[in-house]
Amino acid sequence: MASQPVLWNFFRSSASWRVRIALALKGIDYEYRAVNLYTDEQLSEDFTKLNTKQEIPILEIDGIRLTQSLPIIEYIDETRPHEPRILPQDPAKRCKARAIAEIINSGIQPYQNTNVLKRLVSEIGEEKKNEWLQHYLTKGFRAIEAALAESSGTYCVGDELTIADLCLVPQVYSAHRFNVSLKDFPNVLRINAELEKLPAFHKSHAHRQIDTFAEYREN
Ligand SMILES: N[C@@H](CCC(=O)N[C@@H](CS)C(=O)NCC(=O)O)C(=O)O
Structure with missing residues (x-):
């Protein structure tokens, strides 16, 4: 797995966009891997091996591969607890x-x-x-x-x-x-x-x- 975080996403994917904002808020650089949903790249054999659900985003970070934007955002906030916090402490x-x-x-x-x-x-x-x-x-x-x-x-x-x-x-x-x-x-x-x-x-x-x-x- 790459040492720099990798985000599989697509410019118009709203779920991926949420993760892009979280990474930007925390100042995390990442490699942007585009998956074109309009040409069904998410259905390819190679992509399906990464996510059986055939959906983006996928984030590779800290040597692990994560799916589902909301848990990904929570992971980012929990492992990088500097400001700005994304989940309120209250x-x-x-x-x-x-x-x-x-x-x-x-x-x-x-x-x-x-x-x-x-x-x-x-x-x-x-x-x-x-x-x-x-x-x-x-x-x-x-x-x-x-x-x-x-x-x-x-x-x-x-x-x-x-x-x-x-x-x-x-x-x-x-x-x-x-x-x-x-x-x-x-x-x-x-x-x-x-x-x-x-x-x-x-x-x-x-x-x-x-x-x-x-x-x-x-x-
Ligand atoms: N609950 C998932 C939703 C993921 C999702 O639906 N992603 C869309 C793009 S926003 C997708 O990959 N769609 C592929 C398709 O419709 O075939 C998350 O939050 O990550």
């Missing part, structure tokens, strides 16, 4: 941050996963797929907005960054991509705008990666 705040992260991780993202959308298009067609996406993304954002109304300060949980913020920004990007209106979710929009100002979030953005397609590239 159990109540930590629970609230994990809950918002989970609304996104298990309550929204799986509905917009590439393989799910492909299958939906083939079974119910493009128009119905779009209705389906609108329904599930809007339902998820409604739950996030309600949670933020209770817990947010500058960021999702109070004024310190948490794992919830790392999940929010990529999910807002996906909502824009799928034309889901966020106009009824003022806390979501406000916090996303604050987060986008931070250098670690700026650097990790989908449009600033080595595999970002030319038409989306931004400085």
Whole structure:
């Protein structure tokens, strides 16, 4: 295994993007290995040997191979406990941050996963797929907005960054991509705008990666 951390990811993968932000916040350099989800590289034999679930991200770090973005982020924070902490030390705040992260991780993202959308298009067609996406993304954002109304300060949980913020920004990007209106979710929009100002979030953005397609590239 390489001595420098290796992140298998794709510029538009929201789960990978969360890990990119965590690595940037902790100042960890890594090798970026692009897995193009649009050409199904995640289904290749070689990639399947790395992750049977055929999903990114995968992070190789400290001589171990890790999957699942939220446990990866927790591992990074626990093994590099310098500031900024990503998991609040207060159990109540930590629970609230994990809950918002989970609304996104298990309550929204799986509905917009590439393989799910492909299958939906083939079974119910493009128009119905779009209705389906609108329904599930809007339902998820409604739950996030309600949670933020209770817990947010500058960021999702109070004024310190948490794992919830790392999940929010990529999910807002996906909502824009799928034309889901966020106009009824003022806390979501406000916090996303604050987060986008931070250098670690700026650097990790989908449009600033080595595999970002030319038409989306931004400085
Ligand atoms: N719960 C997983 C989700 C991973 C996941 O769904 N990754 C997507 C990209 S965001 C993927 O690799 N999709 C491949 C596919 O749909 O075939 C995590 O947080 O890491």
